[in-house]
Amino acid sequence: MEVSRTGSGLFLNQSKYARDLLQKAGLKKCTIQPTPMAVSSSTNGANTSFADITHFCSLIRALQYLAITRTDIQFAVNRVAQRMHQPSEHDYHCLKCILRYIFVTLGCGLLIRPGDLELRGFSIKCDANVIENSGDLYDEEINDSLRILCVAYSLDL
Template sequence: MKDLGELHHFFRMSVQRSGICLLLSQRQYMIDILARAGMMDCMPCSTPVDTNHKLAADGPLVKDEFGFCSIASALQYLTFTRTDIAYDVQQVCLFMHDPREPHLDALKRILQYIQGILDLGLLLRSTPSAELLVYSDVGWAGCPETWKSTSSYAVFLGDNLVS
């Protein structure tokens, strides 16, 4: 075993130490996703999803299905440090087997949101509490197409979001 010094990068995550805090960021990874999607110069938006409607399974087929799936898959890895997009990415990924134009529009909306949050990350700080707290929520029959329910959760160790 060899001591490699302080941690700076780990699985495409940048780690910055500041006193007793660690900032985990995937800034370069987000830039790479935007570049791959051809959206480096897009206008940022304030929310990752249009809150007024749910995604439906209809509409014209996406011309580049492989590109859609590639970007959607890349966004799944991004949710490790950007928990705010986890639900929206999951909703887009539901249609990876048969992507339509409305799904591509939703994917582009997430990318526009990412353009505005490039400098944000996940802050982990030392905390005296080792208490494990779990919050969960369920949306019963929330999908207008299938009437399936959706659920979500957040796990905190002390003051730090860990899952």
């Protein structure tokens, strides 16, 4: 973990760890991915088991550690980690999308601004009736697993 003091606060970054992770995954040079998840999802390989589960789990655990300072990848990493014990070729493709996104965002991290040291957070489970009555379209599967977690950090420097 790299910590640097800026005019705005403390900046936490793991760019060296991310580079090492990309090398471990064999993606030291790769095509870029503008987002951590593909906008449209193909189901190619969804029924084909991924051969090296140990390698898949190792990469997921490394991504979960990286996600401590990378809020931009937390949702995508959690989504792929849910399939960690029985990954498919499609799941590995999703994992590689996250890694290709990291390749172009190595400098990203977490900025902790001055203030009081107080952690605030909340979590809510959406009710299907609330969503239906709001007039918004939703996917039943997504609704079943939807959790919103918002956390605000501040630190007295």
